[in-house]
Amino acid sequence: xxxxxxxxxxxxxxxxxxxxxxxxxxxxxxxxxxxxxxxxxxxxxxxxxxxxxxxxxxxxxxxxxxxxxxxxxxxxxxxxxxxxxxxxxxxxxxxxxxxxxxxxxxxxxxxxxxxxxxxxxxxxxxxxxxxxxxxxxxxxxxxxxxxxxxxxxxxxxxxxxxxxxxxxxxxxxxxxxxxxxxxxxxxxxxxxxxxxxxxxxxxxxxxxxxxxxxxxxxxxxxxxxxxxxxxxxxxxxxxxxxxxxxxxxxxxxxxxxxxxxxxxxxxxxxxxxxxxxxxxxxxxxxxxxxxxxxxxxxxxxxxxxxxxxxxxxxxxxxxxxxxxxxxxxxxxxxxxxxxxxxxxxxxxxxxxxxxxxxxxxxxxxxxxxxxxxxxxxxxxxxx
Numbered sequence: 001x002x003x004x005x006x007x008x009x010x011x012x013x014x015x016x017x018x019x020x021x022x023x024x025x026x027x028x029x030x031x032x033x034x035x036x037x038x039x040x041x042x043x044x045x046x047x048x049x050x051x052x053x054x055x056x057x058x059x060x061x062x063x064x065x066x067x068x069x070x071x072x073x074x075x076x077x078x079x080x081x082x083x084x085x086x087x088x089x090x091x092x093x094x095x096x097x098x099x100x101x102x103x104x105x106x107x108x109x110x111x112x113x114x115x116x117x118x119x120x121x122x123x124x125x126x127x128x129x130x131x132x133x134x135x136x137x138x139x140x141x142x143x144x145x146x147x148x149x150x151x152x153x154x155x156x157x158x159x160x161x162x163x164x165x166x167x168x169x170x171x172x173x174x175x176x177x178x179x180x181x182x183x184x185x186x187x188x189x190x191x192x193x194x195x196x197x198x199x200x201x202x203x204x205x206x207x208x209x210x211x212x213x214x215x216x217x218x219x220x221x222x223x224x225x226x227x228x229x230x231x232x233x234x235x236x237x238x239x240x241x242x243x244x245x246x247x248x249x250x251x252x253x254x255x256x257x258x259x260x261x262x263x264x265x266x267x268x269x270x271x272x273x274x275x276x277x278x279x280x281x282x283x284x285x286x287x288x289x290x291x292x293x294x295x296x297x298x299x300x301x302x303x304x305x306x307x308x309x310x311x312x313x314x315x316x317x318x319x320x321x322x323x324x325x326x327x328x329x330x331x332x333x334x335x336x337x338x339x340x341x342x343x344x345x346x347x348x349x350x351x352x353x354x355x356x357x358x359x360x361x362x363x364x365x366x367x368x369x370x371x372x373x374x375x376x377x378x379x380x381x382x383x
Contacts (some may be wrong), residue, residue, distance in 0.1 A: 026073025055125035160305035240281025263296020266304035
């Protein structure tokens with residue numbers, strides 16, 4: 001059974017939890033211990049550690065999640081009603097491929113049960129295993145990465161935290177519909193890589209764009225299935241991670257806001273947090289990222305997938321060569337734009353679909369400006 005890959009929580013963490021008050025998070029979470037495994041039929045969110053960091057060239061020690069678990073379980077929950085379980089850890093295999101296999105099997109089983117896994121790595125190449133977990137669901141995948149780099153590598157390179165995206169793009173079956181990077185820093189990425197993002201009709205938002213207006217990222221998360229966070233996207237003064245030293249990046253408030261957007265998304269079905277350095281300072285940040293994701297989950301509006309459109313206002317915007325159709329929810333005031341289905345025998349979309357967008361994109365369309373994300377999504381469908 002796939003859950004046999006999971007090792008129970010160690011005794012040090014269990015002893016810490018026993019000393020907590022009944023109001024703290026550790027007293028409210030269902031735990032995988034040597035004596036029992038949680039009943040997954042009653043679980044909404046599952047926390048999983050992966051003790052694998054061979055893909056991170058900056059890793060100086062083995063993965064240790066003890067500090068993270070203690071910090072997380074010492075927090076107080078919000079007004080939450082979801083059942084949360086800590087399923088323990090996937091140990092590093094004899095090879096990284098062994099670890100990927102175990103993680104893929106566990107994540108696929110959880111998603112099939114409609115349980116959202118929060119994966120704490122380990123190195124970010126584990127994102128590849130999370131992506132491959134969706135193979136068994138037979139669906140196209142939208143991947144959002146909060147990262148200062150695109151993580152491209154040579155086709156001949158072994159998969160690593162700095163090259164895993166290449167493997168996702170070239171490996172079969174190719175189920176990647178869209179990739180979006182949030183927070184890239186131009187001087188860490190070659191112009192060829194930036195051009196490739198455009199050529200593949202993927203999306204990239206520079207750090208400055210998001211920091212100046214973080215709300216522009218909300219529609220991106222609303223359309224994501226898998227969210228991968230590289231902690232090197234957070235500046236070192238806020239993360240405590242000095243290897244590598246990162247003078248610029250998201251601050252603590254911004255990375256938690258992005259995590260909350262991911263949690264609010266009705267579509268996001270897995271979250272990964274990677275490339276940490278086992279420090280006490282960074283453990284505090286990681287658990288707050290997790291806390292805000294769970295907080296966001298409790299504010300999901302259940303607007304995806306779309307059922308009846310009766311609760312949405314329809315706006316038709318005529319352009320010179322196109323007629324754009326927008327929908328606005330009267331429940332949340334959020335916006336969508338319709339991507340038309342164009343039959344050519346090779347479509348990734350099988351019908352008209354709705355792409356999350358912002359009110360600002362609707363206003364731009366009213367000014368006869370074609371939304372760039374709409375155009376990219378349409379091109380991906382046609383090609």
